[in-house]
Amino acid sequence: MKAAVLTHYDKKGTDLEIRDIAVPVPEDDEVLVKMMAAAVNPLDNMIIRGEVKLIVPYKMPLVMGNEFAGVVEKAGKNVSRFKKGDRVYGRMPLKKIGAFAQFAAVKETALARIPEYLSFEQAATVPLTALTAMQAFEIMHVHAGESVFISGGTGSLGAMAIPVAKSLGLHVYTNGSGSNEERVRKLGAEKFIDYKKENYSDVLSDVDHVLDTLGDRELSNEFKVLKEGGNLVSLRGLPNGRFAQRSGMSFFKRFLFKMAGSKYDKMAAKKNQTYDFIFVHEDGSQLAQIGQLFDQAHPLETSIDTVFTLEEINKALTKVKQGKSKGKTIIKLGE
Structure with missing residues (x-):
């Protein structure tokens, strides 16, 4: 072959x-x-x-x-x-x-x-976007009625994460280009912030969870809108000790990643928040759950x-x- x-x-x-x-x-x-x-x-x-x-x-x-x-x-x-x-x-x-x-x-x-x-x-x-959404919300330990800010949610991840978050009973907030607002609201976003008109960090506060897709340049602002004790899960930041421990890595790698992600852990510690990095893994049962959330009438986008x-x-x-x-x-x- x-x-x-x-x-x-x-x-x-x-x-x-x-x-x-x-x-x-x-x-x-x-x-x-x-x-x-x-x-x-x-x-x-x-x-x-x-x-x-x-x-x-x-x-x-x-x-x-x-x-x-x-x-x-x-x-x-x-x-x-x-x-x-x-x-x-x-x-x-x-x-x-x-x-x-x-x-x-x-x-x-x-x-x-x-x-x-x-x-x-x-x-x-x-698969990758669907499993990323499911595994991120799993790490956050989300509960119905809580809020989540999905940064830059107008892309392919947002198209999956927003309806999944809505199905879990979360209040969903996101930002992006205004041309995408109608589509994103149809997916389930309650609040949309046009980044050309206003900064989400001036509009949002005390959000229960943040799903970061933007990385280092926005993490300080994302921690700012997160409530005290809230959870931030990042796709674009650096791995940290919590990630290494969750992944069952060796003591050496746990130490290495603890050092690499210490900058973000320190940001989180100021308000008793948690920072987690996600590297999506295979999971057929989670993917099957995604298939059950959507159907012909409300298909996967x-x-x-x-x-x-x-x-x-x-x-x-x-x-x-x-x-x-x-x-x-x-x-x-x-x-």
């Missing part, structure tokens, strides 16, 4: 190689998936640059790709939830990625069935910018690196 392979890390980025490699043999608890589509994400470029090797130390050569949709080709003998022909999607297990290939062996626990109304290309846009072939993987990675996409970049792998 054909696969896009990383041969070495490079801080400046490097091209993936298209190689012919053996079709993987699924283990007893794995499913062999015929890949139909895979999404290209900023995470893929981060892996290439070696930016996550302290979190997940991959061995080279590495078949790349984190997010996918496909069809079950074969199930291991201990697999009970899926059978040949099932349409499935998921986030590849952290320790065994490989979605940029014609086939991949994936743990059963990482998979969920694709809602019938989604095409393979549409389904491939869902998906957005695709450009579709490439596997042979065009490096063009796709460059496009994602440049930013400014109006949806996910997709690799089409099957018919």
Whole structure:
């Protein structure tokens, strides 16, 4: 089969190689998936640059790709939830990625069935954002009636996180370009702040939770709007000791990440708040819950910018690196 392979890390980025490699043999608890589509994400470029090797130390050569949709080709003998022909999607297990290939062996626990109304290309846009939203709210220990500010919620994460937050009974606030206000309010945002007209830090206060998508430049303002004792979960800040402990890392890595994230921990400590970094992991049951929150009448919102072939993987990675996409970049792998 054909696969896009990383041969070495490079801080400046490097091209993936298209190689012919053996079709993987699924283990007893794995499913062999015929890949139909895979999404290209900023995470893929981060892996290439070696930016996550302290979190997940991959061995080279590495078949790349984190997010996918496909069809079950074969199930291991201990697999009970899926059978040949099932349409499935998921986030590849952290320790065994490989979605940029014609086939991949994936743990059963990482998979969920694709809602019938989604095409393979549409389904491939869902897992990372859906699981990020679910896992962020899980870390926050949210309760119905509480409030959450989702920074920069007009992007692909907001399209997933806002309706998920609403389904959990949260009051949802977000900010972004005014042209997106109507769409975001329809998703469930109660309060929308047009960043060109006013700063959210002047409008909001005593918010129970913050989901940060903007990183270092906005974290001080996000802590400002967060109530005393509130929780902030960041996609873009630095890992800290709490993240390392939650991930079951070694003592050395716990110390290392405690030092790296101390700046944000100190910000949080001023008002007895907590700071957490999230690196989304595979979870088929959470993805199945997402599918149950949406239906044909109220579908998952998906957005695709450009579709490439596997042979065009490096063009796709460059496009994602440049930013400014109006949806996910997709690799089409099957018919």
